[in-house]
Amino acid sequence: MRQFVAVAEELHFGRAAARLNMAQPPLSQAIRRLEISLGVDLFDRSKRNVELSAAGEVFLIEARRTLLQADVARKMAQHAAADTPEVRISFIGPALYQVLPEILVRFRAAVPNVHARLFELPTPQQIGGIIAGDYHIGFITHGIRHEGCASKLVERSGFLAAVPANWPLAKRKTISLVELAKHPFIMPPRKYSEQSETLNLFKSVGVIPMIEQEASQTSTSLSLVGAGLGCSLVMATAALQTARNVAFLRLEDDLPNARWELAMAWHPDHMSAETSLFLDHANGYLEANPQLLETNAYLAWL
Structure with a gap:
């Protein structure tokens, strides 16, 4: 199954053999034996191309699932021992x-x-x-x-604005999202859902922040805020931590669903x-x- 998955992902017997650190002829023979045992063609072969057949596409899904479960079983046995x-x-x-x-x-x-x-x-x-x-x-x-x-x-928890403690903003107790958006902002990367949630908060009041930096971890965001590189929105629980040169401000906006x-x-x-x-x-x-x-x-x- 591992050999089949390699060929299915590479769609090239030579590249799959190199990936598996084996010669190509034994790999081709192994795949053919698998097809004979299943009674179906897993690949449509031509002189130029190798493509998965309809049966091969189904078998690939199940093969990956089987290999994952086999790996889980191995890990669980090792941990139990x-x-x-x-x-x-x-x-x-x-x-x-x-x-x-x-x-x-x-x-x-x-x-x-x-x-x-x-x-x-x-x-x-x-x-x-x-x-x-x-x-x-x-x-x-x-x-x-x-x-x-x-x-x-x-x-x-709700959200708080995190701002550099040596900025004039830090002397305040509250801030609006409209005003916060005027300052350099530190945002989670695009691949994280937190970014869309943060953006949606700003969009709800009709503004888009000036994104200065991206940070995937809250601790990183707070470190960047502390360095004076911008502001950020963080969960209110972050105020439990001592962050160097960071002040937390309440949001003035009425955001009942922001959490x-x-x-x-x-x-x-x-x-x-x-x-x-x-x-x-x-x-x-x-x-x-x-x-x-x-x-x-x-x-x-x-």
């Missing part, structure tokens, strides 16, 4: 502002023999890793598509005993702290 049981947790930076450390403290106190390994990654990479079995639990930006994963909303949300995600088919234990303790913490889902709960600090 490890001396120290562990739960691998991926997260975005804002999960560390409050929710994740609290859950980890509870989990370690209750289950000291299980090691929690942490991996900071953007949400899209987390989702791919959870599906592939690389991570047991992920703390992701809610609203980004994650088909195949189960999820639970764990935190919700940032954090979700906990996992794959139901990749559950381990350690993962179930972590979910139990996480759910216990969330049930005991319903204020985490109150959009304006964090604004009281300012």
Whole structure:
């Protein structure tokens, strides 16, 4: 199947053989044996081109799925054989502002023999890793598509403007989006949904910000703000952190539907005993702290 997928992706036996680090004749013979065993032609061959047949297109989808599951099975077996049981947790930076450390403290106190390994990654990479079995639990930006994963909303907050503390703006308590858009702005990259959400907030008041820099992580955005390179919109929970040379201002605009949300995600088919234990303790913490889902709960600090 791996050889078939290589040929299907390259649509060239020579390139596929080089990719697989093997000679071309054995690869051609292996594919032909596969076709004979299936009783169908997986490729339409000509002197110039190699193309997938209708049967080959269907088989490619299922072959990739089978190979992914085989890889998951291998990883799970290896982890089960490890001396120290562990739960691998991926997260975005804002999960560390409050929710994740609290859950980890509870989990370690209750289950000291299980090691929690942490991996900071953007949400899209987390989702791919959870599906592939690389991570047991992920703390992701809610609203980004994650088909195949189960999820639970764990935190919700409004937005604040982050501005350099040595700018005149920092002397104020509030600012409007219209005024904020007049200053250099730091935005998430286009491939992240956070950018469209941020842009939509500005568009709702009829303006577009002057994008000066792009940053995929909130911590990076705050560092750039602190360096005086521009302003940014961040989740209100960011005010829990001490950011050098950064001041946080409330938004004056009436934005009842503007909110940032954090979700906990996992794959139901990749559950381990350690993962179930972590979910139990996480759910216990969330049930005991319903204020985490109150959009304006964090604004009281300012």
